[in-house]
Amino acid sequence: MSYAVQTKELTRTFKVKKTKKEGASEVVALKGVNITVETGELFGLLGPNGAGKTTLIKILSTLLLPTSGLALVDGLDVARLAPEVRKRINMVSGGEHSGYGILSVRENLWMFSQFYGVDNDIAYQRIDRMIEVLGLSEFKKTKIGKLSSGMRQKMNLIRGFVTDPKILFLDEPTLGLDVQISRDVRKYIKSWVKNNPEKTILLTTHYMAEADELCDRVAIIDQGKVIACDTPSNLKRLLRQEAVFHIEVNLSMENLDRFSGIKGVKNFAYEHKHHVGKTELKFILESDAAISQVTDVLRQDGTRIISLSKTEPSLEDVFVALVGKGLENES
């Protein structure tokens, strides 16, 4: 069977230049990655910054060569058949500043469509339709240098779709966008896949809720390795035996190692919310009974518990359980 995307033991290393203090070294960005994405799927690659998501996208979109292993797009080897692969793909990255400030939104989109040989009539039809759907109509004649980052990202998204690719790579498409614009972008992605069942999207994100909402299947990647791959609901079922607790406390927590020693704590993660002076702790426990020991440890050093709740497992909890840390506390 031919997959839209398939990787076999895909590995990529980068050489890091020698400095005065340290010699040359290597960073392993991908370590033996194996994934398969079926045609028509909206597949998510979920992981923290530096996990290797962008490296994988760059290899699949023919911008990087693998160090070893195989990457196939629509059954074609990206290392040997890059020109054929390019006819089938497009890519949009979050926060990209592509295009030329001297051209308007519509002109920039037209220009990029020309690199794919799209006829002018078709290009303008698609551009105008997508501009309308994504709420950019009033900006279509605006020079892109004058657009907000959210509007610019909408334009980038249209750039990816306007060439009608068979396989689209979206690398953190909602990175840094406000809630409403992120919602618009996700809505458009969902509707495109729904209306074009023969098309495939591979999306990277470090927003768990985005992966949960959009993706048919999700691969969780950390430190260059895929550590789980399944549908969001199946991934969440991994935690059906465990109890997931979220606790808000009033302090910036230090000495977090003390939680590791508590019997019944499988994993935990934290997120400091400096702007409100709180820390949110997430615990994956073997059973409900372990929570009393957690609260005892908190009380012992005078930490005030603001809220405590038992929740249904989310993808983020799955990530904490598998990786042993949250996305916010990567070190």
Added chain:
Amino acid sequence: MNPELKTNLKAIWGRAYVRVVGANREPSWIVSETVLPVLAVAAYVYVYRALNPDPLFTSLVILGGAMSAYWMNILWSMAMQFYWEKEMGNLDLYMIAPISRMSILLGMAAGGFFFATLRAIAIFVLGIILFQAEFVVTSVWKLFLLFFLSMFALYGMGMLFSSIFMLFGRGAWQTSTLFQEPIYLLGGFYYPVKTLGAAVAALGSLLPITLGLDGMRQLTLKSGKTLGFLSVETEILILVGMSVVFLLAAYYSLLFMERLGKKEGKLSLRWQ
């Protein structure tokens, strides 16, 4: 039409469009790239007038000033362009597009040539009006041939530089700066290159614009023949060779640099 050829032609026009439109939308270039070069031209004109009343030198300087627009375009808008495109995030998008990378370079060159020609004409016309320079064309077809061959060779060289600079970091900027003044000296923009002596003039003639300018002066100035470093016919032949060599070198260099960039991860700024 062959679909691949059609796509590549569309890509050339798409990329050229940015510069063609830019010429209309940013009138500030008239001050920065016409008025300021005319000031440099004026300085040389007054130096020559103080030393030598022969109006030939006024015309020589104006022609050099006009042609310098092309060199500036090559240095800052061709050679540096892929480096800037990488900084802006456009290079990724060019590299994943199903087109020959040469189409992007050709589009840049075509648009750049158009833009530089507007500047060159503006400098030329302003120079003639301000300094009453005289030109007498002795052979129109040789002049056209020489001009367009020097442009082919010059933009071929720009495309070659562009592919090399593609993988540079901030060093690209410094390298371009390094090229600017020495080439003003070696290119003979404001004096006949012949005055540098045969060896240095030959070195300067590695730049297509040096030969092109030398030949154009011979074909457009009264007693221009006396200023020439080589005969116009020889210069035409050398420029034909340079056009072929630079265009082929640009093509292969681009392939090599793209491969190297993909291997070393230097095509993109973001890699993880």
